[in-house]
Amino acid sequence: MLEQKQTILMPPALSNSSCWRSGPITSWSGPGPGELVRAALILALSLGILCANLLVICVINSRRYSKYIHAQPRYLLTSLASNDLAIGLLVTPFGFLPAVYGCWPYGEVTCQIQALLRGALTQQSAVILVCMAIDRYMCMLHPHHYHRHSSKKGCVAVMSTTWIASVAVFGALVLPRGGYYFNGSGLLACDPFFARASLRILACCCFYFPTTMVLMYCYGSAFHVNKLRLKRVVCVNAPEVVGGGHIERLVAHERRLSTSASRTMAAMSLGFIVMVTPWTIQEVVAACTGSKPPPFLDFLATWLALSNSFWNPFLYWLLNNHFRRISKELLYTKILCRPKPLGPKQHCCATSTGGLDICSIGGLDLSGMERCSMERCSMGRCSSLSLATTPPPLPWETGPSCVGVGVGVAGGRESPT
Template sequence: MMMEHKQTILLAPSLSNSSCWRSGTSDAAWTGPGPGELIRAALILLLSLGILCANLLVICVINSRQYSKYIHAQPRYLLTSLASNDLAIGLLVTPFGFLPAVYGCWPYGEVVCQIQALLRGALTQQSAVILVCMAIDRYVCMLHPHRYHKHSSKRYYMRQGCVAVMSTTWIASVAIFGVLVLPRGGYYFNGSGLLACDPFFARASLRILACCCFYFPTTMVLMYCYGSAFHVNKLRLKRVVCVNTPEVVSGGHIERLVAHERRLSTSASRTMAAMSLGFIVMVTPWTIQEVVAACTGSKPPPFLDFLATWLALSNSFWNPFLYWLLNNHFRRISREFLYTKILCRSKPLGTKQHCCSTSTGGLDVCSIAGIDLSGLERCSMERCSMARCSSLSLTNTPPLPWETGHVTHGDVAST
């Protein structure tokens, strides 16, 4: 009896039973939605719009010229890949749950259901793979900065390497889930959780294996890489320098540039670690539910199934939100982008934009004699806040190499 139970093969529910158009009839099987169905549909619609808008903003901002001085090439490629994958989830997966949430049936047909199940599995797995690549990148950058800089300085090869890795992993994810989903009976309409089509596993052991391979290796790699990186950074066992500036710095200015680059690397690592932590928090309830349901052979309550599934999918929205929350440069450039490109208004000007410049690799330098050193604005010395500019003592510090030819010691002394 035990052997027979282990070899039990499950059959996927027939899609015709969940279709809004019953086979052999011309009448729709739709019923009027109630308040619960409307709330579910509203949540799905808002989440889909949030995923689309947030990830489009991330892609546009981090690849803009204004933001290029605040991020290195390798993290930019990886963050763009993650945002593109999340954008695909918000475009090809989550919106298809809107009508089923309202009417409780599948209105799009069997072929769309099959494609939906394939994309649901492949895109979700690809998100985990990209997060792992980001963690490994931060691990190498903070523990082996010289090796990282040696390879990251070759931008063309790094870009080609990122494209090759992302393409290979994407093809592998599609191939694995294609083997599971493309045969008939490899997909079904999940009317309580996703409210769309999911991959169907004929054996409970395969369902447990798929969940564990998705969750546990990803979590272990993320925790190890970021834990080791921040431990080394805290103890300062190495001087982390990930240089991304063409200026030649010599003398006493190298310490300032080293400190700036260390802050830049630590800030990027902290943001990526927060996104990875968000992934773990959001996906854990869904993983526990899937493993328990497969082990016990039971079906979770519809409310809990819906909550756990869509909480895991909402990770595609929280990734851009966490990046916006933890990165002030991203917030500032995002506001400029929204004002100038979307609302067609003039750039919003703040106190720091009037009086201080970050075009020198993030080092704040006040305008002198009414001229902004960035060459972007003209402003008076009276409008410069001493609190913002007191971090640089211009009277005691010789001019930076990029300041020569514009500001002399006599000019500084006269101010």
Template sequence: MRGGKSSVLTAPLLFNSSCWHPRIYSNGLVHRITVSGVTESALVSLLTLSILIANLVVIITINSSKYAKFIHPQPRYLVTSLACNDLAIGLLVTPLAAFSALVHCWPYSEIVCQIQALLRAALPQQNAMILVFMAVDRYTCMLHPDKYHKHSSKKGCMLVLSLTLMGSLTAFGAVVIRRGGYYYNGNGLMACEPFYQRPSLRILAACLFYFPTTMALMYFYGSALHVDRLRHRQQINICAILVQPMLTNNIATKNSLNEASEQVSSNELRQSIRTTRTMGAVALCFIVAVTPWTIQEVVTACTGSKMPPAVDFFITWIAMSNSFWNPFIYWSLNRKFRGISRSIIKTKIFCRKKYSSSVISSSCNLGHQEGCCANGDMCFMTLQKDNEVIIEEDRESTESQDRGGFPPTPPPPPPYHRANSQHCPARKF
């Protein structure tokens, strides 16, 4: 309903939007399926599947032993926590909207609607807090590396993440737990959301979700990347000042200074810079995805109007798609992550094993070619390669014997014998 900022709003009854309402159920749910409903349901299903697969790959890859040496423990916990939150969104929030988008009604019970409304608000808020913690982590690592490595710990990181999650669930639980604190949004999310009795509370919730997070992300990442740029310039200037007076004195000194200047940017610093840039891209994607949704929330709450259903659906699901873009950014910007995740997918999911030539040659023989290798051609190629190696070793040993006093090998046959021998059949042993 339309009202001013001081008016008290009442949530619409969920039973009126239920698929089992006599007004809806008597006509049959099949007649409610339209082309737009099928399109919206397909988009929701595709996004849900993408969120689940992408975040599962992130969780497995980030916590694998191969990738552990390329990332510090604390950012690994934060990235894992963010991926787990996105995975929870893909499991508990977005799938319920697939069927309701198809039939444009709520097919589940009221308790499911209440739980979904709570998670719909608490999990994105927790994601915003995790992004802020990631920005603070990168800021401290780039500006104060000694203090960062001294005070960073797994227990402290997990304690902060647990407290923020409990705080988000408590804050939005106070809104949703009462009757009338949730409703079915049949235009945008196609699922249940928290209902605010006053427009001012709706504006406050949207602003607290967006503005502190955006300002913190821009400040911390901007400062960290600026320090990295200044540090790079200082390294170039220092190396130039040190090398220039020595150019006319000693070439060896110049080479040693060049080696020292290359060692200034250590693996630790480069690893921190790569992690900072990747997390900065994740933060930028978050800002781009949720900005239209925040503007819509503020405008509709201030004016008391409603957006067109197609526009509301498009803006809402762009914001929800942020759970998929985070793994895509990891994949695009991190070469190590891309290679290790491909290896894990091939070996763990598609069960493709990497065979080395030494292992195959030691296990494959003429009598057990079928049992030791999954592919007979692989065994044949390996044996052929081993035979070539043996022939080459025999030739080298023969040459060494010739140099040691043994009779020389006979010369090759004349050219005409060589031409005639080309037509001779190959002997079978």
């Protein structure tokens, strides 16, 4: 009877890849055009990740943006941006010098820490995207249960637990000697090393397939149910709002606020799937065949997956007009020290009461009504609004109305126009 033994792989010695290895010093001709291009791409991507995620963290946690997002999605987006910021600070910059010199100049301990962070941070990004998808699923399909039981402490506890679990799993893989190696063709830094091909395949599949399935199911179900719900409530009063109650009012408001946030988060999740798929296919094929991909393809697939940390804030900026407007205002006032730029909404509905506009009175987001109200709002009607007046009723409580109806202000009261 023949015994089938699984091949145990051994990582290449780091001394063979170190810039300070002992032995005769060979002549060094300097980096070529390919090495310089790789280094420039790594440097540009690292700076882009740092700047973009810092902007996201500052804007979504500012007081001006708080009325457009609830606490739980804000915590999740902040956690994702912080995780991507750590990737841009602790993972990607370490590939710059190896891209130029073709060796690892930082030592063995740094290589071990680098491999641990590379595995834990990328896995944590996938976990946060899953938590965001589940949050949007619960918010849009079960809003009453969501508003009663969601809490900031629970969100922080979930993020902390998943982070500890990611570090513990990759610590068990990387911290033993031989659990890391210098990837001189793909990451140009240190990666976790799997002694068996089956472990490498399992790690890739656990990272990619559960995440993809949860994202597609949660967002697909949420948007399908939301589309059916909108068909029922357009041009009619929502029954749960007419019944009164704080929870019903909050649910109706949330349905309008959550649609834009859910679309943005879904686009970020789709970007993750698109960017990570080539790297996952390459890793599975290389592990199954026992071959090594060409250096150019290995570098392209690896850094395309890492570039997801930059595309997340870019997609958020591109698809969320409130985030884009407040980002521009913060850049003008805080960075460039210039007066706040005046947009069309300020020209239409700005008042003398500290910049309060009709699209945000009472903490209510009426930005979806801007297109119609911009054309009909006049300075004479808007200037009569003051902070001392009682908050107006919600738009859907004033009578049957369609999505996108304009809002006028006459004599300090709202009236549909």
